[in-house]
Amino acid sequence: MFRFTLAAIVMLCGTGTAMAQPEEDFGDSRWSIAIHGGAGTINRDKITAEQDSAIRAALGSALEAGSKILKDGGSAIEAITATIIILENDPNFNAGKGAVFTWDKTNELDSSIMDGSDLSAGAVAGINGTKNPILLARAVKDNSPHVMLSGEGANQFSREQGLEQVNPDYYATPYRLEQIDKLLAKEVSAADVDYKFGTVGAVAMDKDGHMAAGTSTGGMTGKRWGRIGDSPIIGAGTYADDRSCAISATGSGEYFIRLGVAHEICARIRMRFPEAIKEAQRAVPKDADGNDTYVVHGSEFQLSDEEIQQIADDVIAELGDLGGDGGIIYATPWGQAGYSFNTAGMYRGRATSEGEQSVAIYGDE
Template sequence: MRNYVSSFAASFIVLFALVVGTVSQPALAQEVEPRWSIAIHGGAGTLDPDKMTPEQKAAYEAALQNALDAGKAILSSGGTAMEAVQAAIIPLEDDPLFNAGRGAVFTWEGRNELDASVMDGRDRSAGAVTGVTTIKNPILLADKVRTESPHVFLMGEGAEQFASEQELETAPPEWFATERRLKSLERMKARQLSALDVDHKFGTVGAVALDLEGNMAAGTSTGGMTGKRWGRIGDAPVIGAGTYADNRSCAVSATGWGEYFIRVGVAQEICTRLRYRFRMDIDAVQSVVPKDADGLPTYIIHASEFPLSVESAQEEADAVMAEVKDLGGDGGVILVTPEGHALYSFNTTGMYRGRATSDGVNEVAIFAEE
């Protein structure tokens, strides 16, 4: 953890020193209005605005807004963060524009193998599946693993059997397959290219949300990387790498070169950094509180009085993504915090993304400069 005080904390220290002697201590505590926020992604990578037609851009933006609207509807009506996350991810899984569910990339053997995970920040319960081939919406199966099984992570045939017992909707192979993804595999094999040469973006989809009760959740779904072999598993279904949620700090969903995100433990690393950054900033403010005759502080700073700033949260997320880049990986993350911040961080030229909050924020974007 960095050994410094954020600019927000420094400003708060000055303000606190000025007002602590003139404002009664109970008056410093204020009720925080309940708020909700949501962020979504549809993959990150090498995205060039000059190579995307206006029609293609409009189609992606419409798909992102559709998913964002589904999550917003849940949160604004008092639904849970977990419900909102799934509501946002399902239309992305159903849309062939994205590499999740329908439209997933092909393995080397010509199959669509799907991964997904979810996590609830209330109790850190989690569910994940990998290598499923017939589940129409893998994100729903991941949640069933979380709520209806004693396990966290199921794979392949076992996960399919569990899905059958839970009566989840299935689909035949042709539902998931698209001509565009098949051509990517054929080009990869014919030219002996890498997955990064044929797929200029990581099409993983995900969502994170904060509900009006102050609970957070995260979910991620993907088809993996074109031409993946030997049962390769990326970060999307790995709790702590591609997905993590903890009410004490944040909820994160990642998209990118999974091997590097696993090595860094990106999702949990961000949440852990935010939790300790929050504590560090509070301690910095507490250190300037006047002492009484016995050397004890005359006032104790409470977490409700000192929310983590959006600048601090962004700094920590950016630092983790910089670490991924230093190792040679790329991609991005979305996150929400208990304060209602909905953020992105990515080290690529673009990321399909969107966010909305109860404060009126509503936006979708694709390229880095947007």
């Protein structure tokens, strides 16, 4: 499978030669994965050395699990499911174990998952009792005629599906209890209680070129009235389409919903692709009769790393203009994996078949 970028075409045309050689031959074995564990005011002076080490280790373990599945030829949907389960089980994040408390000191968890190969999706909102919400979202996608279930109905479906159930106190940690107690005692405001969105998520492309995305969260500390954020909403917090990208978001959910961030990024990539091919075709040199010496085919063309990053950054900038904070991770059909965020930091990691493997916390990494 040949891949050309517009820059490569222009460079070749500048030499006066037709496109005889591809920029790179990736074969059929390219894969990529990106993960996140939340974004927000994540500064070095707010995180202890022990917390820093534990978070990096958790991100590394999750990334390794997803990468192994992809390396071994597994599907993107399996890779992100396994990755998110690990993050849900880690109390360092606001998903599953370690989920934040509502105003009523209960836990209401949200999750969603989407398969870019057929646009199938599943989501759950305001649930409790299921150990791993991502598995319930996956069950909705695979085993129900619906896309989203909520509340007690979703809990009932979980039990009927035989998913592992836990007591309500499973989610609780001393840190989360301290947060809600401070908020209820009016010692701090909702904005100040913990300005980190600990939502977790993963996106991936497998060796077959299929995309998948998933997101899981406990929501906002002190949320009331059954509030639901962007994480379980397909198109806002999660989206995947083999034709464009896979996105998982974290941040101030109301703004991600209003902008439809996940779908917006994928739509812009999808619209940009044919335009970029047209630009590349115009750059191809002509023969003596004025005909193109080469026809650029979509199967051998890709958007550049810079174009993908710019599209993601533009949407996150628009989110900021509305007043929203947070970030996204992305994976593309061409093997790129990355992030965009407008906060001080973001728990994140990525790995690709090209040898990239990294985890990071702070904005300057």
